Amino acid sequence: MGKLGGSADAIGVPTVGVEEEFTLLDPYSGAVVPAAVEIIRECGYPTRVVAESMRFMVETRTPVCSNLAEVHDALSTMRRRVAEVASRHGTVAVATGVAPFGLPDPPLVTDEPRYNELAQRFPTAMRANGTCGCHVHVGVPARQVAVEALLRLRPWLPPLIALTANSPIWEGEVSGWASQRFILASRWPTLMPAPPAGSVEEYDQMVDQAVASGQALDTRSVYFLARLSPRYPTIEVRAADMSLTAEETVAYAGLVRALVSMAVDDAAAGRPVVPVRQELLRRSCRSAARAGLRGLVADPQTGRPVRSWELIDDMVTRVQPHLRAHGDEALVLSAINRLRAVGGGADRQRFLFLRAGSPAAFVAALATMTTGEPYGEYSLPRHPSGLWPGQAQRFSGS
Template identity: 50%
Template sequence: MDDGRGTVGVEEEFVLVDPRSGATAAAAPRVLAQLADEPGVMAEFLRFQVETATEVHRSLPQVRADLIRLRHRVAEAAEHVGCVALATGVAPFGRASQVTADPRFRTLAARFPALVGEAGTCACHIHVGVPSRAAGVAVLTRLRPWLGALLAVSANSPYVDGLDSGWASARYPLWSRWPTARPPGEWRDVGDYDAAVEGAIRRGQALDARSVYFYARLSPRHPTVEVRIADVCLDVADAVLLTGLVRGLVVTALAEQRRGAPPPRVPDALAERALRAAARYGLAGPGVDGLTGTPMAHEELVEDLLAYVRPALRAMGDLDDVLAAWCALRSRGGGAERQRALRAESGTPAEFVAHLAAVTRGEDREREAAQ
């Protein structure tokens, strides 16, 4: 972050499903074998999941290109072994609980057996470079009011076991059952943060720092703040918007920290209420202002977020890309809305899966560009 432009990387998780029934397909080992030359694709907790990770970038166009490339590679490999990859926070037609043959994943499953059947949800994790762990902790505290808006932008998991769950992000209540899945605390310094992580491990709530699942945390492996609240986005354009907003928030928080501005005070109950509203209703529904507790539409909350980070977006050259992506998202609807619309026009699970796979891969954008 030597020039004030935060480096950024994005991780996306996908479900693998049978193209006819929509049931999860434990095909990740075979998909990964097709991608042995691709370091940006890796195994996840359950065998119907794969994860991708972009390289470290400084511009949103670079992020977009990398996301598109990785989605295409995963889609092609999945097709080669007879399944399809979907960008959805929860597999829409049920989940099989086959744990990946990795010692760490097996240990995690043994520690939390009651949660394995509800695992396999898919997120988008955004990493933004920070100059130090101390600066990163200051950022985490300042992110608390905005996590609901980020979840509303990304909410993309309305279906569970073939039925509409009534949630825009059914992933959120499922994932939140893990003991450490909660908002970042109002930590004063690195010592406070490390004590929270070490306490969770000591109490048996996590195996190690990697399995402390705060909604935003210091990455245990990279010099970054890692924002983990979002569902995997249905469309690459939404993922790019989310990336721009997160980076804008981190850079804005760092600027406030350098000026000595005090962080906002956000009670835990308010942070949870804002997140629950975002998960339940998504972008098109009612929300809660994470700063004041005032009821507001989620679209208004995102507009407030954009106003807050606009100077950072302008300074990094991201403003036009973010505003264009936000206009497009408002026009076509969020992931949950689009999934419901696609389900309504699909006669069978196979048709619905085909629609979701096409949007995941970007074939809908390619068709529009060709017209």
């Protein structure tokens, strides 16, 4: 495919690209279905709908986008296309961070040399590797700028994790974690905030050392939560679970773009980096994965417990001028306020799971949320605060 992200456009607004990962489930039992190869081939978008590490996962990629309307169009089109083709193969594509009824053992690894090598080198991590995230690429003008921006993104990783947590159901039960995906993915040695690096040379040395020491197979498998993309001229933020709805992904992409823009501007202006201890930041990320939007998170700077929304509101306040400059302010703030009213992905999944009464009903509910269109006879539930996000809603764009 072409470059994801890229550099800033003519008016100084960075381009953005988004990767989404879907799980293929049996519509009756909820078990994973290894039909990705056939579905990807039939989708007919070889650079936009691609394989992932497991045969029950499908990844979609937007083109390089200049505004959030383009992101929304691409995400919605791909979600509907994957869902349509999956249904013809007797399976359902759902937007959730983990397969809710568990994974097979041995794992259903995609038969490609790199994935087979990963399975051989990291068997424990690969047994739980059928997790689905959302990766946002934001164009940056130079790698040194990107390294300095990464330093300034570190404190915002926990609120991003809390905001997007969407995997509370694991092995057929409410797990106690808002993001079970984060816990499973943490079996990879490099799934962590990137340690502080002040230069491109220092960052590259850190990545090379991870490979040389056996913590990663190659530079692509250094899975920092935010990193310099090993393939594109972008910062790639990998902290989020897959979002239930395309609209939530669009808003998240806008928020991440604004955070990167703020970090780049702060670096260019020589504003000091707020120091954050690595161990405290890792603890904060883990607490955010447990709490989601409905609990306490360890503040990444002080370690004291604070409400998730306290960290999120601080992040949004700081980034609001950049949202406004990009034309994204109304869209992103509306989406965040809606999450405040109806709950995050994890909250809604718990509600749907407890309400469903059977794996089939829960899978149908997830399928409906994924595309915003009724699956079978399932209809989206009403909520006292209004419609659930994704129900017949379309953004006007930026």
